[in-house]
Amino acid sequence: MAGLGHHTRAAHPALRPFVPDITGYAYAGDPPALHRGLPSRHLTLVITLDEPLGVAWPGGPVDKYDALVGGLHSRAVHIGQTPSRAGVQVSLTPPAARALLGLPPGALASTVFGLDEVLGRPARELTEQLREAPTWETRFDLLEALLLRQLDGSRPGAVRPELGWAWQRLCGASGSVGVQELATEVGWSRRHLTDRFTSEFGLPPKVAARVLRFERVTEQLRRQPRIRLAELSAAAGYADQAHLTREFRAIAGCSPRQWIREELPDLSGNPQVSAIAPASSARSH
Numbered sequence: 001m002a003g004l005g006h007h008t009r010a011a012h013p014a015l016r017p018f019v020p021d022i023t024g025y026a027y028a029g030d031p032p033a034l035h036r037g038l039p040s041r042h043l044t045l046v047i048t049l050d051e052p053l054g055v056a057w058p059g060g061p062v063d064k065y066d067a068l069v070g071g072l073h074s075r076a077v078h079i080g081q082t083p084s085r086a087g088v089q090v091s092l093t094p095p096a097a098r099a100l101l102g103l104p105p106g107a108l109a110s111t112v113f114g115l116d117e118v119l120g121r122p123a124r125e126l127t128e129q130l131r132e133a134p135t136w137e138t139r140f141d142l143l144e145a146l147l148l149r150q151l152d153g154s155r156p157g158a159v160r161p162e163l164g165w166a167w168q169r170l171c172g173a174s175g176s177v178g179v180q181e182l183a184t185e186v187g188w189s190r191r192h193l194t195d196r197f198t199s200e201f202g203l204p205p206k207v208a209a210r211v212l213r214f215e216r217v218t219e220q221l222r223r224q225p226r227i228r229l230a231e232l233s234a235a236a237g238y239a240d241q242a243h244l245t246r247e248f249r250a251i252a253g254c255s256p257r258q259w260i261r262e263e264l265p266d267l268s269g270n271p272q273v274s275a276i277a278p279a280s281s282a283r284s285h
Contacts, residue, residue: 003028007136012144014151018096022143024136026086036252036263037070037077038218039211041171042091043108045069045115047143049131054082055112058253067115067127069101071108074207076252088130088139090147094167094201095159100150104159109202122146162186163200166193170205175212176237179205213237214251217244221256225264229256 005026011019020042026049037044037055045068046053052064056078064082072094097105101118115123126146133139158164166186170177182205183193198204203211217236220227233244248256 009137009140012148015144015147018093018099018151019147020091020093022140023089024087024139025089029085030083031080031085033080034262035079036254036259037079038215038252039073039075040091040215041072041212042093043069043071043097043105045090045092047088047115047127047130048084049086049088049139051082051084053079053084053087055079056081063112065112065114067123068112069108069115069118070112071097071105071110072201072203072208072211073110074203074211074251077112088143090143095164098158100147102150102153104200106198106200106202119146119150122149159200160196162188162193163197166197166205167201167208170209170212173212174216174236175209175214177209179209210247211251214247217247218259221260222264225260 005028007024008021010016010021046065047067048065052066053068054062054064055068055070056062057075058078062078062081069092070077092100094105097103097108101108103118115127126142129142130139133142166182169182169185179194180190183190186193188196194204194206197208201208213236217232220232220236229244230241233239233241236244238244238247245255248254248259252259254262
C-alpha cells in the first residue's frame, strides 16, 4: 500500500474552539481502494488537491467531491474508488457548524454536501487557490483566512447552553453517561432532552453516546493494536468481547481484527480522511 505523508498545524487561536487543527495529506502512490470513514465527535471538511474524492455508503453509489463537508454520523462511510491522492482535512467541533458554516450541526448530520453548496463561490475559489498554492503552509493560511472571514460574518443564534453542556458531558465521559442521568443533570425530561439534542446535533443522545464509546475503542486500537479485545471491551464498558465485535460490525461494517488489518498500517500516526459523513445520495439513512 502506498505511503502516506501528512502535515499538521494548530489552527489560528480564534478558530481553536471550532477547529482543533488542520491536516494536509498526500499519498506517495495510489491511495487504498477502500478506507472506512468512522463516526466520531467531529464534523469533517475536506478539500482535494487533485481529483475529486469518492464517498459512499457500503454497497451504495459513489458520489465525488472536489470539496466536501460531512456532519456527525453513526455508520462508517466508504471512501475511495477515485485516483485522488492529496488534500486538506479539517475536523470541526459541532459549534463550528453554526459559527463557520451558518447551519446547526443537525442540518449536516448523516450527510455529505459539496462545500460550495454550503459556502457558495468562496468555496470554489478556495479549492482553486489551494491547488495552485506551492506549499502546505500557504494552503493552511488560505484556508484559515476563509474560516476567519466566516467567523466574522453574522451567524444563526447559539445553541442552548443546556445542549452545549450535554454534548460536552457526553464527550468528557466518552459516552458512558445514561440518557436519563444526562437529562436529570440538565434539568429536563428525558424526552425533551432527546428531542432537543437530536434536533441540534442530528443524533439522539443515546446514539451519540454509542459513537463516542466506539471512538474511544478505535483510538485505543490505534495506540495499542495488539491489545486483547476482551481487555479492551471491558475497559470501554461493553458487556464482553462479543458485544464489542457486534458494535464493530454494526458501525464499521467489519470485525475489529479486519479493521486493524485494513486500516492500521495507514492510520497509525498518519491522520487521514477518517471521519467524514455519508454520501449525499444517502441523506435519508
